[in-house]
Amino acid sequence: MIELDDVDRMLLRELACDAGQTAGALGRKVDLSQPATWRRIERLKGLGVIAGRRLELDREKLGFGxxxxxxxxxxxxxxxxxxxxxxxxxxxxxxxxxxxxxxxxxxxxxxxxxxxxxxxxxxxxxxxxxxxxxxxxxxxxxxxxxxxxxxx
The missing domain is CATH 3.30.70.920 (Lrp/AsnC effector binding domain/regulation of amino acid metabolism (RAM) domain)
Structure with missing residues (x-):
């Protein structure tokens, strides 16, 4: 198991809600600079904790009721x-x-x-x-x- 600190967990929660946020916006939410936030995200990607980003489509708006x-x-x-x-x-x-x-x-x-x-x-x-x-x-x-x- 990979050890995560509280900031890592906050970043992951924020990304789970909206994976399209910029590192600057995420940093403001977790009280980190944009470069520090970007480095943490890259580290989490490198460790395999962040396996990718997913696009969520509204199936009903696309005609699939x-x-x-x-x-x-x-x-x-x-x-x-x-x-x-x-x-x-x-x-x-x-x-x-x-x-x-x-x-x-x-x-x-x-x-x-x-x-x-x-x-x-x-x-x-x-x-x-x-x-x-x-x-x-x-x-x-x-x-x-x-x-x-x-x-x-």
């Missing part, structure tokens, strides 16, 4: 390569995340669609036809709240 979480159990684990399944499911543009999980299902997917009819089309024509797909459980997202991460 429905998000669904799918639990997928592979029917024939021995006959289907997990790599083949992952490669195929990652090629579906409506699939936002693919998580290999332990438990009732083998995979958990986050799928977006324009509406329920569009989701049904994606499910029937793209997901259910993937190699090895067995049981599928769908949970429609009703609302989503931002929960603070491990440093919050």
């Amino acid at each position: 429905v998000a669904v979480f799918l639990g997928i159990k592979l029917a024939t684990k021995g006959r289907v390569s997990l790599d083949d399944f992952e490669r195929a499911v990652c090629a579906i543009p409506e699939v936002q995340t693919v998580e290999h999980v332990l438990g009732m299902y083998d995979y958990r997917l986050r799928v977006v669609a324009r509406d329920i009819a569009d989701f049904e089309r994606v499910l029937r024509r793209r997901i259910m036809t993937l190699p090895g797909v067995g049981d599928v459980e769908a949970n429609v997202l009703l609302s989503e709240e931002r929960v603070a991460g491990p440093l919050g």
Whole structure:
């Protein structure tokens, strides 16, 4: 585990809220100069604590009004390569995340669609036809709240 001080943690919290902030703006929030803030951020990147930045899009403004979480159990684990399944499911543009999980299902997917009819089309024509797909459980997202991460 990497040792972080209070300033590192404050920087990470601020970046988690808005990764596009400048080093100067961040420095003012944590009482550091811009160069000192920049050096700390670069150190955190070098240590691998900051693995990258992510763009967050508003799916509804882009016309995707429905998000669904799918639990997928592979029917024939021995006959289907997990790599083949992952490669195929990652090629579906409506699939936002693919998580290999332990438990009732083998995979958990986050799928977006324009509406329920569009989701049904994606499910029937793209997901259910993937190699090895067995049981599928769908949970429609009703609302989503931002929960603070491990440093919050």
